[in-house]
Amino acid sequence: MTVPALRAVDLTKRYGHLTALDTLNLDVPAGEVFGFLGPNGAGKSTTIRLLLGLARPTAGRAEVFGVDAADVASAHQRLAYVPADVALWPQLTGAEILHLQARTGPGTDLAYREELVDRFALDPSKPARTYSTGNRQKVALIAAFATRAPLLVLDEPTSGLDPLMEREFRTAVRQARDRGQTVFLSSHQLAEVEAVCDRVAILRAGRLVDVSTIEDLRGLHRSDVTITYAGMAPDLSGIPGVEAIESAGERRLRFTLTGEPAPALRALAAVEVTALTMREPSLEEIFLDYYGTEATR
């Protein structure tokens, strides 16, 4: 069996009384684009800082391709990182920062870096103090995507990018995956996660709530079903997975369906259904389900 790109074993971080991360167990297989989601203060950045050895775990351990995260000289040979809040050396220009990163980093594809500078429309001759938030983020993104490190760890990398650059970002993530790089992406942009991620983990209040593919997440969730019927109304009471049945007008019925649809379909087959619409929940709705129930910290 191949080693996972990232592994957390009982990973825990406490700040005084606050448990920022509570016994996280997580494997991210190599080659995957992995989304990491959760409300503000859920512990996403804390997890990433533990995975990078920037903070020390209170308990448990983290591994990067089988190497202990605390051994940064070896673990960081295999990864590149874009922090949530990029701060650059103000006196260096973008080009100088990219140069420093390339010379101290795990190896950079210089031709691809030039291409990325073009695609992200960055002017690298400017001193970093004159860069806007988005431009600072671009410098960090270009430096990370240009490395040949097998793992990219990105913490909310697109919060300052405009839609055009967001598109370039998604392209770059896909190209990274095509090259076989693993991407660990923490994000609040659900559309972005939906577009690029193979699997997602959901963190709430320091605890892992769920890990699954986006399709499975959908499947686990309620769909809105509306039917129009002729003749007798169907009897849906007591059917497993069917809830919130209500009339939606003359000979129309609306209800929500969770899980396997077969029992509900059998019940509907008993009457004459003339129309049926099913709406999958948006990712937003799924997350509101996850996030909303417990107040964030």
Place this chain on the structure above:
Amino acid sequence: MSLGTLPAPANSQLASAPAPGRAVTWLAIRQIRRGGLLVAGLSAGMTALVAATYAQVMADPAAAGSLQALAGNPAIRTLFGAPVGLDTAGGFTVWRVGTVIAILLGVWSILATTRITRGEEDAGRWDLLLSGRLRAPAVLLRHLAPVMAVAAATATAVTAVLLLSGTAPTGAVLHGAGIGLLGMFSVAVAALTAQVFPARSPATGTAVAVLCLGLLARMIGDGVTALGWLHWLSPFGLLSLSGPYVHNRVLPLLLLAAATALITVLTLTAARRRDVHDGLIPAAAGRRPRTRLLASVETFAVRRVTRPLTGWMIGIGAYYLLIGLTAVSVTDFLRDNPALAGDASQAGFEGLGSIAGFTATLFAILAMPVGGFVTARMTAFLADETDRRLTQLTSQPITRIRLIGAEIAVTAVAAAVLVTGAGLATWLGITAIGGELAVDAALSGTWNVLPIVLLSLGTAVFAIGWTPRWTGLLGGLPTTGGFLLLVIADSVAAPDWVRDISPFAHLAPVPLTEASMTASSVMLAVATVLTIVGVAGYRRRDLRS
């Protein structure tokens, strides 16, 4: 930290408080109050100490007369200011510590002002303030007022101490007012340079340079009678023109007040005319990459130290060149007035009769600026961590030992460069004027303070590893703290063991005598242990970003 006891952070107050201005003032006060209290306390303490020792120094009836003779020597005037009015406790105090306090307050005012104005703006924290109801000049003014208030508080404290010591009220008020005005002048100058330059370090550097030039102008004006008019161009010169306890002139202080007001108005006008994050001098639009020294952590540490090292070297070098140039004149004068040499030693300057003794005394002081330099460098390294710039390097395959090790090594080498430069400057000055001091004697004298400097570096590293918040204070402890402890212990005749805590108590007066191998080795050993323990702490703690 003391901030823990405070009400909610200022930006949350901003949102709801009816008076946004007051919240901004409060925010500014919180950023400077600790240092402000320290500066005011130190100023009052030093004044009280010297005023109290006056009676002791003057116990010998012949002393008053011979100290008066100091006034005739241009070199003494150049280095320590014109010794006028030494026949009163007030006049003596003004001469002994007046300039030191003025420099302390001036430098602190500049650092505090650029830190809470340009520094905060650089870090992006003013975007929030300036998006509120207050306009830029109002926000700026509300940041300048608290720093100026610290100057006023220092002035009040110094005056109160002098009054309580029983000195003449006019002199006490005038001296206090002069020091306070110099502080306010420094605030105004720093605020102006913070508008002119789009970054904190050139703003600080220029303001410090203005202050240094003022000091230099006063020194030259004191030393060369024909250039006495230079006093009118220098804030320090204006203070000495006011002549507390002797001439008691108000006009020079009014002039300083007027200059301060004018610069403040200019500053506020400039603040109105420029954009946030910009200066009147625009940031360089773009340039070709200069990739020299960007190949590794080690070379990058060298690149970051070069500019500050140059600035410190110019300042320290100029001072020691001046000492070299005046050494022959001072020592000749003191040799011809043996009674005076004795008094001078009581007044805190020992062995001034020979060039070797004179330079040895002044080389000991070198530990303070160089200790300040290493502390400033380690504080800057910590700021790179807290401001998250260092994340770019900590996320690379670079161990923390290598990261901080490079910084420590480069800082130690830079400190060695500074003491070497100071030794060479002294030697150059003495040789140029025809005096006798071998270059290796000068160098062994300045290198002799390196163990104390490394002790400072060691405590700073220890603090970074275990109590990052106290890095600045702990780093300055062996040098500035040690020196003050020695002076205070000597002044109040404290028991020997108190005096012996200070590293300066063990510093041999090189080149007057041989260096003490034991003392140097012990200090180096302690410095090494502190460094190792500090690095170990830095390795295992969370990064603060």
